[in-house]
Each structure stands twice: as C-alpha cells, then as structure tokens.
Amino acid sequence: MNDQRRMYLVLLGVPGAGKGTQARLLSEKLQIPQISTGDLFRYNLSHETELGLLAKQYMDRGDLVPDEVTIQMVAERIRQEDCARGAIFDGFPRNLNQATALDQMTAPHGGISLAPLIHLEDEEAMRRITGRRVCRQCGAVYHVEFNPPAREGICDIDGGELYQRDDDKPETVRNRLYVYYKQTAPLIGYYFAKSLLVEIDGSRPIEEVNRELLSVLPQDVLES
Structure with a gap:
C-alpha cells in the first residue's frame, strides 16, 4: 500500500454490536491500528499531555469535552508512524461535526475507504450488554448466557466475585442507546450519501x- 492511498475504516453500530471486537480482529489482519476515543482519552489523561x-x-x-479537543487527539494519533497505512476508527466519529473533520484529516490519503454498519436489534444489544459480568479481582469478563462461569457469580480463574458494572445495567444501556x-x-445517512455505507448482520x-x-x-x- 503506497503512502498516498490508505485504508481508513469507520465502524458504525449500536452499543453491543461488536464494533470493538471486530476492530481488533481487522487490525490484526490488516496490520493497521484500531483507534478508539476511549483509548485516546485514557492515554492523554494518564500521560498528562496538553490535550489531556x-x-x-x-x-x-x-x-x-468539546468536539475540537477530541478531533485534535485523533488528528495527532493518525499522524503517528503506525498509521502510515491507515486506521480503523471505533467510537469516532460520534456526530456529524466529527465526521466532517475526519473527512478533512483523511482527504490527503484518499479519504474514508468504507463505513461498515454492524446492525443489531436493540433488544439483542440489551441482552448482550446487560448479561455481562466482570471479576472484581482479575477483570475477566463473562456473560450469563453466552459465556457463563462454572459456578454462578464466581470467577473460574481466581474465584473472585463477579459483578455487573454500572455501565451494563439496563437503565444505563437504554440511555446509551438513546x-x-x-x-x-x-452518520448512517451521512456515509450512505457518500456511497461508503455497507450493512453487516451483527x-x-x-x-x-x-x-x-x-x-x-x-x-x-x-492492493494499492
């Protein structure tokens, strides 16, 4: 892949659709980094950067946090050496203002390549997220239906207590969907109008x- 044309992917979908998981898998296969706003904020805050x-x-x-600050964090990130072949955006852009800024950032290298929408019904998203349980000691993640521990409420790894994070409680998940x-x-309409949207059954x-x-x-x- 030459320096002019890069693979920039924007993953869309409701919370719980699996964007983070798919971004990690694509990052491994394509050898381009996954960029999430959560990771960017944690890095800038922990390193006490000017933006942090x-x-x-x-x-x-x-x-x-204003869009302008988030946009600057992303702009700095994609200038780093490991983004020389592109990047996979997970959780960015979150709105139309951020989307237009990302277009301007990526335009010199061919712009956004594709915006896959990982479609998932709201009820299934609720089921996936509210069923998560996390070990208080080691942080291992389980699911009451899809990946239950051998003993209910007990971590298989270290016997720690499993709990439901506040972010995974029904009222919080409904607000995240809102x-x-x-x-x-x-953004679905925005990328559809640009002929970049493709829908995937999540x-x-x-x-x-x-x-x-x-x-x-x-x-x-x-192939470029």
Missing part, C-alpha cells in the same frame, strides 16, 4: 461477521 489536561478541565467540571440514536445514528457469530467485513473491503485500497 485540557480535557480534564472540562471533565472535572462535569462538562462534555444517545446513539440522537447523536451517532445520523447478530451472527464473531467469525462470520469478520469474514463478511473482510469480503466487503475495497480491493483497490488493499
């Missing part, structure tokens, strides 16, 4: 979803 300190000022006041439909769902096993994602990637970018 700026973001902390807003967070300490209980305010939302925020998604209010802020992020408009209710299937992880391996099947990954195979289909790989099959829809633009071959001209993969």
Whole structure:
C-alpha cells in the first residue's frame, strides 16, 4: 500500500454490536491500528499531555469535552508512524461535526475507504450488554448466557466475585442507546450519501461477521 492511498475504516453500530471486537480482529489482519476515543482519552489523561489536561478541565467540571479537543487527539494519533497505512476508527466519529473533520484529516490519503454498519436489534444489544459480568479481582469478563462461569457469580480463574458494572445495567444501556440514536445514528445517512455505507448482520457469530467485513473491503485500497 503506497503512502498516498490508505485504508481508513469507520465502524458504525449500536452499543453491543461488536464494533470493538471486530476492530481488533481487522487490525490484526490488516496490520493497521484500531483507534478508539476511549483509548485516546485514557492515554492523554494518564500521560498528562496538553490535550489531556485540557480535557480534564472540562471533565472535572462535569462538562462534555468539546468536539475540537477530541478531533485534535485523533488528528495527532493518525499522524503517528503506525498509521502510515491507515486506521480503523471505533467510537469516532460520534456526530456529524466529527465526521466532517475526519473527512478533512483523511482527504490527503484518499479519504474514508468504507463505513461498515454492524446492525443489531436493540433488544439483542440489551441482552448482550446487560448479561455481562466482570471479576472484581482479575477483570475477566463473562456473560450469563453466552459465556457463563462454572459456578454462578464466581470467577473460574481466581474465584473472585463477579459483578455487573454500572455501565451494563439496563437503565444505563437504554440511555446509551438513546444517545446513539440522537447523536451517532445520523452518520448512517451521512456515509450512505457518500456511497461508503455497507450493512453487516451483527447478530451472527464473531467469525462470520469478520469474514463478511473482510469480503466487503475495497480491493483497490488493499492492493494499492
């Protein structure tokens, strides 16, 4: 892949659709980094970068971090050496303002290659997220239906107590879905209008979803 054309993928989908999992798998196969806003914030805050300190000022006041700060974090990240062949965006952009900024960032290298929408019904998303249980000691993740521990409420690894995170409780998940439909769902129309949207059935096993994602990637970018 030459320096001019890069593989930039924007993964879309409701919370629980598996975007993070698929981003990791694609990153391994394509040898381009996964970029998530969560990871960027954690890095900038823990390293006390200029942007991290700026973001902390807003967070300490209980305010939302402005788009401009998040956009600057992403802009700095994609200039790093490991992004020379592209990147997979997971959780960014979250709104139309961020999407237009990302277009400007990536334009010198061919722009966004594809925006796969991993489709999942709301009830299935609720089922996936609210069923998660995490070990208090080692952080191992289980699911009451799909990956239950041998003994209910007990971690198989170290015998620690399993608990449900606040983020995974039904009322919180419903609010996350509301925020998604209010802020992020408009991106579906945005990328459809640009002929970049492709819909993937996210209710299937992880391996099947990954195979289909790989099959829809633009071959001209993969081979360039």
